[in-house]
Amino acid sequence: MNEYDSNRISDIASTIGFKKTNVSKDADCFVLNTCHIRQKATEKVYDEIGRVKKNFRNLKKPLVIVAGCVAQAESDEMIKREPYIDMVIGPQSYHKIADLILDYKRNNKKIDATEFDVVKKFDELNKIPNTQNKISSYITIQEGCDKFCHFCVVPYTRGPEYSRSFTQIIEEANTLVNNGAKEIILLGQNVNAYNYKKYRLSSLIKELDSIKNLKRIRFTTSHPKDMTKDLIESYRNCKKLMPLLHLPIQSGSNSILKSMNRKHDREYYLSVIKKLKNINKNIKISSDFIVGYPNETKKDFADTIDIIKKIGFINSYSFIFSPRPGTPAYDLTNQSEINTFSENKKKLKKLQNILDNFQLEYNKSFLNKYTEVLIENKLKKQEKYFGRTENMIPVIFDSNNCQSGELVSVKITSFNQRNLFGFHIDNKVKAA
Numbered sequence: 207m208n209e210y211d212s213n214r215i216s217d218i219a220s221t222i223g224f225k226k227t228n229v230s231k232d233a234d235c236f237v238l239n240t241c242h243i244r245q246k247a248t249e250k251v252y253d254e255i256g257r258v259k260k261n262f263r264n265l266k267k268p269l270v271i272v273a274g275c276v277a278q279a280e281s282d283e284m285i286k287r288e289p290y291i292d293m294v295i296g297p298q299s300y301h302k303i304a305d306l307i308l309d310y311k312r313n314n315k316k317i318d319a320t321e322f323d324v325v326k327k328f329d330e331l332n333k334i335p336n337t338q339n340k341i342s343s344y345i346t347i348q349e350g351c352d353k354f355c356h357f358c359v360v361p362y363t364r365g366p367e368y369s370r371s372f373t374q375i376i377e378e379a380n381t382l383v384n385n386g387a388k389e390i391i392l393l394g395q396n397v398n399a400y401n402y403k404k405y406r407l408s409s410l411i412k413e414l415d416s417i418k419n420l421k422r423i424r425f426t427t428s429h430p431k432d433m434t435k436d437l438i439e440s441y442r443n444c445k446k447l448m449p450l451l452h453l454p455i456q457s458g459s460n461s462i463l464k465s466m467n468r469k470h471d472r473e474y475y476l477s478v479i480k481k482l483k484n485i486n487k488n489i490k491i492s493s494d495f496i497v498g499y500p501n502e503t504k505k506d507f508a509d510t511i512d513i514i515k516k517i518g519f520i521n522s523y524s525f526i527f528s529p530r531p532g533t534p535a536y537d538l539t540n541q542s543e544i545n546t547f548s549e550n551k552k553k554l555k556k557l558q559n560i561l562d563n564f565q566l567e568y569n570k571s572f573l574n575k576y577t578e579v580l581i582e583n584k585l586k587k588q589e590k591y592f593g594r595t596e597n598m599i600p601v602i603f604d605s606n607n608c609q610s611g612e613l614v615s616v617k618i619t620s621f622n623q624r625n626l627f628g629f630h631i632d633n634k635v636k637a638a
């Protein structure tokens with residue numbers, strides 16, 4: 207979502223004459239769009255500002271703006287900690303960035319813009335065309351979350367659930383397809399909770415499925431509780447909806463899921479997967495896992511390993527629990543004596559090894575077969591292309607006869623943990 211927001215920030219800043227640059231020293235304004243989901247991400251913001259400060263030591267100071275969830279959570283405390291920052295802008299206020307920059311230039315006074323006005327934000331954003339022109343493009347359809355998982359800062363930094371207007375989203379999708387997008391990824395912190403008047407996520411997918419030049423549809427990130435029947439049915443009814451679902455479970459232990467306030471148990475999660483597989487046995491699942499949640503016992507961790515083995519996730523994110531101030535789990539951390547950092551590291555390594563093996567085995571299953579790839583770009587100075595399979599696996603392949611945006615058939619000749627490699631022989635897509 208930060209990538210989507212960063213592009214929109216750039217679209218808005220361009221209305222007052224700013225342009226993106228890849229040359230750091232050419233910049234007269236830095237916008238750091240930040241993530242607060244883990245402590246490490248927060249600290250990176252200050253490291254990055256340190257780098258800017260160093261690079262501009264003998265030059266005119268650039269305008270330094272911190273946007274995103276760290277700005278929302280820490281607001282003017284950031285300016286106190288690092289006076290090099292000129293402005294903090296929360297994720298629901300970035301539509302005002304052009305006016306705020308002009309204000310700053312007029313008054314030379316530091317600015318804290320961290321109020322929540324999500325309705326106004328999307329109304330304002332809708333007036334400025336989305337200039338994103340990537341083959342695979344994002345659209346935010348929903349923001350915020352009402353689930354209040356005990357480890358998560360999203361309900362506090364992005365606010366309550368808000369769904370954008372159906373018409374606005376379809377208009378934006380058509381703009382992106384006209385800009386060259388062949389794949390659209392619908393985004394939301396709780397994307398499958400999308401709820402605008404009579405429209406649900408399944409209605410959006412159905413409408414996108416009918417856009418002529420669009421080839422693929424994806425959505426992320428979903429909550430198991432919001433995998434409704436109509437949404438599951440979309441995997442049968444919408445041919446462009448790709449058969450990979452990112453559905454975080456976080457833990458395979460019912461007592462940890464309860465302590466996390468996840469609002470589902472492992473049996474419920476497994477029943478959702480069963481329904482999906484009944485519709486399409488080839489649907490693959492990816493997930494997020496938290497290791498070392500307060501009071502996680504050996505049995506709890508074994509339950510997580512067990513569910514990984516049962517489902518065989520093909521690609522997942524896993525982390526050691528990071529206590530976020532202000533969340534209920536932060537208070538639990540002090541009471542938990544079970545998990546030391548080094549034990550958690552060992553557990554994470556074990557879990558990641560198992561996930562990696564599933565990923566490697568899955569990649570191996572493509573060997574010597576043809577697979578359909580959406581080409582995203584040509585590699586610099588090489589007759590090689592980069593694209594992704596239906597299940598998002600990166601593919602690097604040789605060809606002297608194709609273009610970005612095409613769906614092509616690639617014969618896979620080798621693989622590693624993350625990628626497939628091969629060659630393209632003609633433009634006819636053959637089934638794997």
Ligand code: SF4
Binds near residue numbers: 352358359361396
């Ligand atoms: S459902 Fe996701 S975004 Fe919402 S509180 Fe839980 S982890 Fe955070």
